[in-house]
Amino acid sequence: MNEPITEAHYRHEALLYRGLADFVRQTAPFIRGGLEAGEPVLVVTGVPGIAALHAELGGDAERVRFADMAEVGANPARIIPFWQEFIDSEGAAGRPLRGIGEPICAGRGAAEMVECQRHESLLNVAIDPTTPMWLLCPYDTTGLDSAVIEEARRSHPFVTEGTHRRDSRSFRGVDASGAPFAVPLPEPPSRGQTLAFGSGDLGAVRDMVAGRAAEAGLNASRVQDLVVAAHEIAANSVRHGGGRGVLRAWRDNGSLICEFSDPGRFDDPLVDRTRPPPDAAGSRGLWLANQLCDLVQIRTLSSGTVVRVHMRLPS
Protein backbone atom coordinates (compact mmCIF):
# COMPACT_ATOMS: atom_id res chain seq x y z
CA MET A 1 0.00 0.00 0.00
CA ASN A 2 1.23 3.47 -0.81
CA GLU A 3 1.86 5.05 2.60
CA PRO A 4 1.09 8.73 2.88
CA ILE A 5 2.57 10.71 5.73
CA THR A 6 0.78 11.64 8.93
CA GLU A 7 -1.03 14.86 8.17
CA ALA A 8 -0.91 18.04 10.23
CA HIS A 9 -4.28 17.26 11.76
CA TYR A 10 -6.22 14.41 13.31
CA ARG A 11 -7.23 11.56 11.00
CA HIS A 12 -9.66 8.91 12.29
CA GLU A 13 -9.75 6.03 9.84
CA ALA A 14 -11.40 2.61 9.82
CA LEU A 15 -9.42 -0.27 8.32
CA LEU A 16 -11.50 -3.20 7.06
CA TYR A 17 -9.38 -6.35 6.95
CA ARG A 18 -9.94 -10.07 6.45
CA GLY A 19 -8.34 -12.23 9.17
CA LEU A 20 -5.08 -12.03 11.10
CA ALA A 21 -2.65 -12.36 8.17
CA ASP A 22 -4.39 -9.50 6.37
CA PHE A 23 -4.35 -7.46 9.61
CA VAL A 24 -0.56 -7.76 9.71
CA ARG A 25 -0.22 -7.11 5.96
CA GLN A 26 -2.16 -3.86 6.29
CA THR A 27 -0.96 -2.53 9.64
CA ALA A 28 2.79 -3.36 9.51
CA PRO A 29 3.53 -0.85 6.69
CA PHE A 30 1.53 1.79 8.59
CA ILE A 31 3.61 1.15 11.72
CA ARG A 32 6.90 1.10 9.78
CA GLY A 33 5.94 4.33 8.04
CA GLY A 34 5.47 5.97 11.41
CA LEU A 35 8.75 4.63 12.78
CA GLU A 36 10.67 5.78 9.68
CA ALA A 37 9.27 9.27 10.18
CA GLY A 38 10.32 9.19 13.84
CA GLU A 39 6.74 9.22 15.06
CA PRO A 40 5.70 7.59 18.34
CA VAL A 41 3.43 4.63 17.57
CA LEU A 42 0.92 3.08 20.00
CA VAL A 43 -0.94 -0.13 19.10
CA VAL A 44 -3.91 -1.20 21.23
CA THR A 45 -5.35 -4.50 20.01
CA GLY A 46 -5.85 -8.12 21.06
CA VAL A 47 -3.06 -10.44 22.14
CA PRO A 48 -3.02 -12.42 18.83
CA GLY A 49 -2.62 -9.22 16.81
CA ILE A 50 0.17 -7.99 19.09
CA ALA A 51 2.00 -11.33 18.81
CA ALA A 52 1.65 -11.38 15.02
CA LEU A 53 2.93 -7.81 14.72
CA HIS A 54 5.91 -8.63 16.95
CA ALA A 55 6.78 -11.52 14.63
CA GLU A 56 6.41 -9.38 11.51
CA LEU A 57 8.24 -6.28 12.79
CA GLY A 58 11.14 -8.11 14.42
CA GLY A 59 13.51 -5.63 16.10
CA ASP A 60 11.35 -2.69 15.03
CA ALA A 61 8.70 -3.87 17.51
CA GLU A 62 10.95 -2.58 20.29
CA ARG A 63 10.18 0.95 19.17
CA VAL A 64 6.42 0.44 19.18
CA ARG A 65 4.31 0.74 22.31
CA PHE A 66 1.78 -2.11 22.54
CA ALA A 67 -1.19 -2.41 24.88
CA ASP A 68 -3.76 -5.18 25.24
CA MET A 69 -7.23 -3.93 24.33
CA ALA A 70 -8.73 -6.53 26.69
CA GLU A 71 -7.17 -4.57 29.55
CA VAL A 72 -7.28 -0.97 28.32
CA GLY A 73 -10.74 -1.31 26.82
CA ALA A 74 -12.36 -3.76 29.23
CA ASN A 75 -14.65 -0.80 29.81
CA PRO A 76 -14.56 1.01 26.44
CA ALA A 77 -14.99 4.41 28.13
CA ARG A 78 -11.41 4.07 29.40
CA ILE A 79 -9.94 4.07 25.88
CA ILE A 80 -10.29 7.79 25.10
CA PRO A 81 -8.41 8.80 28.28
CA PHE A 82 -5.69 6.30 27.25
CA TRP A 83 -5.28 7.98 23.85
CA GLN A 84 -5.38 11.37 25.53
CA GLU A 85 -2.47 10.35 27.76
CA PHE A 86 -0.52 9.15 24.71
CA ILE A 87 -1.10 12.53 23.02
CA ASP A 88 -0.18 14.46 26.15
CA SER A 89 2.99 12.47 26.83
CA GLU A 90 4.29 11.90 23.28
CA GLY A 91 2.71 14.63 21.20
CA ALA A 92 4.32 17.65 22.83
CA ALA A 93 5.03 20.58 20.51
CA GLY A 94 2.89 19.18 17.75
CA ARG A 95 4.93 16.02 17.16
CA PRO A 96 3.08 13.71 14.73
CA LEU A 97 1.75 10.46 16.19
CA ARG A 98 0.33 7.19 14.90
CA GLY A 99 -2.07 4.87 16.64
CA ILE A 100 -3.89 1.63 15.99
CA GLY A 101 -6.92 0.96 18.16
CA GLU A 102 -9.14 -2.09 17.75
CA PRO A 103 -11.92 -1.86 20.33
CA ILE A 104 -14.41 -3.85 18.29
CA CYS A 105 -13.96 -7.58 18.00
CA ALA A 106 -16.33 -10.52 17.74
CA GLY A 107 -16.02 -11.46 21.43
CA ARG A 108 -17.80 -8.35 22.74
CA GLY A 109 -21.25 -8.80 24.29
CA ALA A 110 -24.22 -6.85 22.90
CA ALA A 111 -24.14 -4.00 25.44
CA GLU A 112 -20.34 -3.72 25.21
CA MET A 113 -20.54 -3.62 21.43
CA VAL A 114 -22.98 -0.69 21.48
CA GLU A 115 -20.71 1.20 23.87
CA CYS A 116 -17.67 0.45 21.71
CA GLN A 117 -19.54 1.92 18.76
CA ARG A 118 -20.41 5.00 20.82
CA HIS A 119 -16.72 5.22 21.76
CA GLU A 120 -15.75 5.16 18.07
CA SER A 121 -18.15 8.04 17.39
CA LEU A 122 -16.87 10.02 20.36
CA LEU A 123 -13.32 9.69 19.02
CA ASN A 124 -14.40 12.25 16.40
CA VAL A 125 -15.02 14.87 19.08
CA ALA A 126 -12.65 13.83 21.89
CA ILE A 127 -9.41 14.43 19.98
CA ASP A 128 -8.60 18.01 19.08
CA PRO A 129 -8.79 18.27 15.25
CA THR A 130 -5.43 20.06 15.18
CA THR A 131 -3.66 17.08 16.79
CA PRO A 132 -1.39 15.54 14.13
CA MET A 133 -2.40 11.98 14.92
CA TRP A 134 -3.33 9.29 12.45
CA LEU A 135 -5.55 6.78 14.25
CA LEU A 136 -6.35 3.54 12.45
CA CYS A 137 -9.23 1.41 13.76
CA PRO A 138 -9.12 -2.13 12.37
CA TYR A 139 -12.32 -4.15 11.84
CA ASP A 140 -12.12 -7.86 11.00
CA THR A 141 -14.82 -8.36 8.35
CA THR A 142 -14.53 -12.14 8.64
CA GLY A 143 -15.80 -12.13 12.24
CA LEU A 144 -18.13 -9.14 12.51
CA ASP A 145 -21.73 -8.63 11.39
CA SER A 146 -22.28 -6.47 8.35
CA ALA A 147 -24.28 -4.07 10.56
CA VAL A 148 -21.14 -3.50 12.63
CA ILE A 149 -19.15 -2.72 9.48
CA GLU A 150 -21.87 -0.32 8.32
CA GLU A 151 -21.67 1.48 11.67
CA ALA A 152 -17.86 1.71 11.28
CA ARG A 153 -18.46 3.60 8.02
CA ARG A 154 -20.73 6.02 9.88
CA SER A 155 -18.35 6.55 12.81
CA HIS A 156 -15.18 7.13 10.76
CA PRO A 157 -14.58 9.98 8.28
CA PHE A 158 -12.13 7.74 6.37
CA VAL A 159 -12.31 4.06 5.48
CA THR A 160 -9.64 1.84 3.97
CA GLU A 161 -10.56 -1.42 2.26
CA GLY A 162 -7.89 -3.44 0.54
CA THR A 163 -5.73 -0.85 -1.20
CA HIS A 164 -8.45 1.80 -1.34
CA ARG A 165 -8.12 4.64 1.13
CA ARG A 166 -11.07 6.99 0.81
CA ASP A 167 -13.54 9.29 2.51
CA SER A 168 -16.46 7.47 4.07
CA ARG A 169 -19.60 8.54 2.24
CA SER A 170 -21.78 7.48 5.17
CA PHE A 171 -19.80 9.29 7.90
CA ARG A 172 -22.33 10.91 10.25
CA GLY A 173 -20.21 14.03 10.77
CA VAL A 174 -18.44 15.47 13.78
CA ASP A 175 -21.45 17.28 15.23
CA ALA A 176 -23.69 14.21 15.07
CA SER A 177 -20.86 12.11 16.56
CA GLY A 178 -21.00 14.16 19.75
CA ALA A 179 -24.78 14.59 19.88
CA PRO A 180 -26.54 13.14 22.93
CA PHE A 181 -26.84 9.38 22.69
CA ALA A 182 -30.58 8.77 22.39
CA VAL A 183 -30.74 5.17 21.21
CA PRO A 184 -32.98 3.52 23.84
CA LEU A 185 -31.61 0.66 25.93
CA PRO A 186 -33.24 -2.78 25.78
CA GLU A 187 -35.88 -3.41 28.43
CA PRO A 188 -34.69 -5.63 31.26
CA PRO A 189 -35.78 -9.29 31.07
CA SER A 190 -37.37 -9.07 34.50
CA ARG A 191 -38.78 -6.22 36.53
CA GLY A 192 -36.06 -6.58 39.14
CA GLN A 193 -36.01 -4.48 42.28
CA THR A 194 -37.02 -0.79 42.14
CA LEU A 195 -36.34 2.11 44.50
CA ALA A 196 -37.55 5.67 43.99
CA PHE A 197 -35.04 7.91 45.75
CA GLY A 198 -34.78 11.54 46.80
CA SER A 199 -32.24 13.62 48.64
CA GLY A 200 -32.54 11.71 51.93
CA ASP A 201 -32.31 8.25 50.41
CA LEU A 202 -28.68 7.88 49.36
CA GLY A 203 -28.08 5.46 52.23
CA ALA A 204 -31.00 3.35 50.99
CA VAL A 205 -29.48 3.40 47.48
CA ARG A 206 -26.14 2.17 48.86
CA ASP A 207 -27.83 -0.51 50.95
CA MET A 208 -29.91 -1.82 48.06
CA VAL A 209 -26.93 -1.95 45.69
CA ALA A 210 -24.65 -3.54 48.29
CA GLY A 211 -27.31 -6.14 49.06
CA ARG A 212 -27.94 -7.04 45.44
CA ALA A 213 -24.23 -7.10 44.64
CA ALA A 214 -23.32 -9.38 47.55
CA GLU A 215 -26.27 -11.66 46.78
CA ALA A 216 -25.19 -11.85 43.13
CA GLY A 217 -21.75 -13.12 44.20
CA LEU A 218 -19.48 -10.09 43.66
CA ASN A 219 -16.52 -10.07 46.03
CA ALA A 220 -16.24 -7.41 48.74
CA SER A 221 -13.97 -5.12 46.74
CA ARG A 222 -16.25 -5.21 43.68
CA VAL A 223 -19.30 -4.63 45.90
CA GLN A 224 -17.61 -1.48 47.22
CA ASP A 225 -16.74 -0.32 43.71
CA LEU A 226 -20.34 -0.67 42.61
CA VAL A 227 -21.68 1.01 45.76
CA VAL A 228 -19.37 4.00 45.25
CA ALA A 229 -20.43 4.33 41.60
CA ALA A 230 -24.11 3.95 42.50
CA HIS A 231 -23.89 6.59 45.22
CA GLU A 232 -22.21 9.09 42.90
CA ILE A 233 -24.72 8.58 40.11
CA ALA A 234 -27.66 8.84 42.52
CA ALA A 235 -26.06 11.94 44.09
CA ASN A 236 -25.89 13.44 40.57
CA SER A 237 -29.65 12.85 40.27
CA VAL A 238 -30.22 14.52 43.63
CA ARG A 239 -28.07 17.54 42.84
CA HIS A 240 -28.51 18.05 39.10
CA GLY A 241 -31.25 15.72 37.93
CA GLY A 242 -34.29 17.32 39.48
CA GLY A 243 -33.63 16.14 43.02
CA ARG A 244 -34.89 12.61 42.56
CA GLY A 245 -34.47 9.44 40.56
CA VAL A 246 -35.40 5.80 40.22
CA LEU A 247 -33.00 2.90 40.77
CA ARG A 248 -33.66 -0.51 39.28
CA ALA A 249 -31.41 -3.54 39.63
CA TRP A 250 -31.49 -6.87 37.85
CA ARG A 251 -29.29 -9.65 36.54
CA ASP A 252 -28.89 -10.27 32.85
CA ASN A 253 -26.51 -12.35 30.81
CA GLY A 254 -23.93 -12.88 33.56
CA SER A 255 -23.94 -9.29 34.81
CA LEU A 256 -25.58 -7.33 37.60
CA ILE A 257 -27.06 -4.14 36.19
CA CYS A 258 -28.05 -1.07 38.20
CA GLU A 259 -30.04 1.57 36.34
CA PHE A 260 -30.57 5.18 37.44
CA SER A 261 -33.17 7.37 35.74
CA ASP A 262 -33.83 11.02 36.40
CA PRO A 263 -35.39 13.96 34.56
CA GLY A 264 -32.07 15.83 34.06
CA ARG A 265 -29.59 15.71 31.19
CA PHE A 266 -25.84 15.86 30.64
CA ASP A 267 -24.71 18.47 28.12
CA ASP A 268 -21.12 17.25 27.71
CA PRO A 269 -20.88 14.01 25.69
CA LEU A 270 -17.42 13.38 27.18
CA VAL A 271 -18.47 13.95 30.81
CA ASP A 272 -17.74 10.33 31.73
CA ARG A 273 -14.37 10.02 29.99
CA THR A 274 -12.55 13.28 30.68
CA ARG A 275 -9.99 12.86 33.44
CA PRO A 276 -10.90 15.53 35.99
CA PRO A 277 -8.11 17.99 36.82
CA PRO A 278 -7.11 17.59 40.50
CA ASP A 279 -8.16 21.08 41.56
CA ALA A 280 -11.51 21.36 39.78
CA ALA A 281 -14.74 21.22 41.72
CA GLY A 282 -17.33 19.75 39.34
CA SER A 283 -18.60 16.25 38.93
CA ARG A 284 -16.40 13.18 39.00
CA GLY A 285 -19.08 10.59 39.55
CA LEU A 286 -19.29 9.22 36.02
CA TRP A 287 -15.52 9.23 35.56
CA LEU A 288 -15.25 7.25 38.78
CA ALA A 289 -18.00 4.84 37.70
CA ASN A 290 -16.10 4.09 34.49
CA GLN A 291 -12.87 3.40 36.38
CA LEU A 292 -14.53 1.16 38.97
CA CYS A 293 -17.19 -0.68 36.93
CA ASP A 294 -17.21 -2.90 33.86
CA LEU A 295 -19.58 -0.88 31.67
CA VAL A 296 -21.50 2.38 32.02
CA GLN A 297 -24.25 3.22 29.53
CA ILE A 298 -25.60 6.76 29.39
CA ARG A 299 -28.66 7.68 27.35
CA THR A 300 -30.37 11.03 26.89
CA LEU A 301 -34.03 10.37 26.21
CA SER A 302 -37.08 12.64 26.04
CA SER A 303 -37.89 11.55 29.60
CA GLY A 304 -34.45 12.51 30.90
CA THR A 305 -31.21 10.63 31.54
CA VAL A 306 -30.74 6.89 32.03
CA VAL A 307 -27.44 5.53 33.35
CA ARG A 308 -26.84 1.78 33.52
CA VAL A 309 -23.86 0.37 35.37
CA HIS A 310 -22.83 -3.24 34.64
CA MET A 311 -20.72 -5.55 36.79
CA ARG A 312 -19.81 -8.97 35.39
CA LEU A 313 -20.55 -11.77 37.83
CA PRO A 314 -18.09 -14.55 38.60
CA SER A 315 -18.97 -17.59 36.51
Add this chain to the structure above:
Amino acid sequence: MSLLRGPAAGEQPMAGWLEGEQMYGDRQLVIRHTIPTNGLSLAGIIDIHNADHVADALASQLDGSGDLHLELSRVEFADVSGIRALVSAAEDACGRRRLVLHGLPPLLHKVMTVVGWADLPGLELCSCGSAL
Protein backbone atom coordinates in the same frame (compact mmCIF):
# COMPACT_ATOMS: atom_id res chain seq x y z
CA MET B 1 -23.09 -1.05 56.81
CA SER B 2 -20.17 -3.19 57.83
CA LEU B 3 -18.90 -3.76 54.30
CA LEU B 4 -17.94 -0.14 53.94
CA ARG B 5 -16.41 0.47 57.33
CA GLY B 6 -12.86 1.48 58.00
CA PRO B 7 -10.24 -0.54 59.85
CA ALA B 8 -11.35 0.57 63.34
CA ALA B 9 -15.06 0.17 62.97
CA GLY B 10 -15.87 0.01 66.66
CA GLU B 11 -16.87 2.79 68.99
CA GLN B 12 -13.34 3.80 69.87
CA PRO B 13 -10.76 5.69 67.82
CA MET B 14 -7.51 4.00 66.86
CA ALA B 15 -4.95 3.18 69.53
CA GLY B 16 -3.06 6.26 70.67
CA TRP B 17 -5.92 8.67 70.10
CA LEU B 18 -8.04 10.22 72.84
CA GLU B 19 -11.20 12.07 71.97
CA GLY B 20 -12.18 15.38 73.49
CA GLU B 21 -15.01 17.78 72.95
CA GLN B 22 -17.42 17.36 70.05
CA MET B 23 -17.07 20.22 67.57
CA TYR B 24 -19.65 19.13 64.98
CA GLY B 25 -22.46 16.63 64.78
CA ASP B 26 -25.35 15.77 62.49
CA ARG B 27 -27.52 12.72 61.79
CA GLN B 28 -24.69 10.86 60.08
CA LEU B 29 -21.40 12.29 61.31
CA VAL B 30 -19.64 13.32 64.53
CA ILE B 31 -16.41 15.33 64.58
CA ARG B 32 -14.45 15.60 67.85
CA HIS B 33 -11.27 17.30 68.94
CA THR B 34 -8.55 14.84 69.83
CA ILE B 35 -6.02 14.85 72.64
CA PRO B 36 -3.09 15.19 72.70
CA THR B 37 -2.62 15.15 68.95
CA ASN B 38 -3.40 18.39 67.19
CA GLY B 39 -6.38 17.03 65.34
CA LEU B 40 -9.91 15.84 64.82
CA SER B 41 -11.62 12.49 64.66
CA LEU B 42 -14.43 11.90 62.17
CA ALA B 43 -16.92 9.06 62.59
CA GLY B 44 -19.85 8.31 60.30
CA ILE B 45 -20.76 9.33 56.77
CA ILE B 46 -19.42 12.31 54.80
CA ASP B 47 -21.40 13.04 51.64
CA ILE B 48 -23.25 15.75 49.74
CA HIS B 49 -25.43 16.45 52.79
CA ASN B 50 -22.63 17.53 55.10
CA ALA B 51 -19.51 18.03 52.94
CA ASP B 52 -19.79 21.82 53.22
CA HIS B 53 -20.02 21.62 57.03
CA VAL B 54 -16.99 19.32 57.14
CA ALA B 55 -15.05 21.76 54.96
CA ASP B 56 -16.00 24.61 57.32
CA ALA B 57 -15.01 22.57 60.38
CA LEU B 58 -11.61 21.77 58.90
CA ALA B 59 -11.06 25.36 57.79
CA SER B 60 -11.75 26.56 61.34
CA GLN B 61 -8.89 24.37 62.61
CA LEU B 62 -6.37 25.43 60.01
CA ASP B 63 -5.50 28.84 61.41
CA GLY B 64 -3.29 27.37 64.12
CA SER B 65 0.25 26.11 63.68
CA GLY B 66 1.64 22.64 63.06
CA ASP B 67 0.07 19.85 61.01
CA LEU B 68 -3.59 19.01 61.36
CA HIS B 69 -4.21 15.29 61.99
CA LEU B 70 -7.47 13.58 61.07
CA GLU B 71 -8.48 10.22 62.51
CA LEU B 72 -10.70 8.62 59.85
CA SER B 73 -10.85 4.96 60.83
CA ARG B 74 -14.57 5.15 61.66
CA VAL B 75 -15.65 6.85 58.45
CA GLU B 76 -18.24 4.40 57.16
CA PHE B 77 -18.61 6.03 53.80
CA ALA B 78 -17.38 9.18 52.09
CA ASP B 79 -18.46 10.19 48.63
CA VAL B 80 -16.48 12.33 46.21
CA SER B 81 -17.90 15.57 47.62
CA GLY B 82 -16.94 14.41 51.12
CA ILE B 83 -13.42 13.50 50.11
CA ARG B 84 -13.28 16.78 48.24
CA ALA B 85 -13.86 18.57 51.57
CA LEU B 86 -10.71 16.94 52.98
CA VAL B 87 -8.71 17.62 49.84
CA SER B 88 -9.71 21.26 49.60
CA ALA B 89 -8.73 21.79 53.23
CA ALA B 90 -5.31 20.38 52.37
CA GLU B 91 -5.09 22.69 49.36
CA ASP B 92 -6.03 25.71 51.45
CA ALA B 93 -3.47 24.82 54.10
CA CYS B 94 -0.74 24.00 51.59
CA GLY B 95 2.48 25.85 52.29
CA ARG B 96 1.58 26.56 55.90
CA ARG B 97 0.37 23.28 57.39
CA ARG B 98 -0.10 19.74 56.21
CA LEU B 99 -3.25 17.71 56.58
CA VAL B 100 -2.33 14.21 57.77
CA LEU B 101 -4.94 11.47 57.26
CA HIS B 102 -4.77 8.56 59.73
CA GLY B 103 -6.64 5.26 59.46
CA LEU B 104 -7.89 6.09 56.00
CA PRO B 105 -10.33 3.30 55.01
CA PRO B 106 -9.08 1.45 51.90
CA LEU B 107 -12.16 2.41 49.92
CA LEU B 108 -11.51 6.12 50.46
CA HIS B 109 -7.90 5.63 49.47
CA LYS B 110 -8.98 3.90 46.29
CA VAL B 111 -11.42 6.66 45.36
CA MET B 112 -8.79 9.32 46.07
CA THR B 113 -6.34 7.49 43.82
CA VAL B 114 -8.82 7.09 40.96
CA VAL B 115 -9.81 10.75 40.94
CA GLY B 116 -6.17 11.85 41.26
CA TRP B 117 -6.15 13.21 44.81
CA ALA B 118 -3.87 10.70 46.54
CA ASP B 119 -0.60 12.57 46.11
CA LEU B 120 -1.42 16.23 46.45
CA PRO B 121 1.07 18.53 48.16
CA GLY B 122 -0.24 19.44 51.59
CA LEU B 123 -1.85 16.04 52.07
CA GLU B 124 -0.13 13.14 53.76
CA LEU B 125 -1.58 9.65 54.09
CA CYS B 126 -0.34 7.95 57.23
CA SER B 127 -0.49 4.18 57.03
CA CYS B 128 -0.65 3.83 60.82
CA GLY B 129 -3.34 1.43 61.94
CA SER B 130 -4.88 1.05 58.51
CA ALA B 131 -4.82 -1.55 55.78
CA LEU B 132 -3.04 0.67 53.24
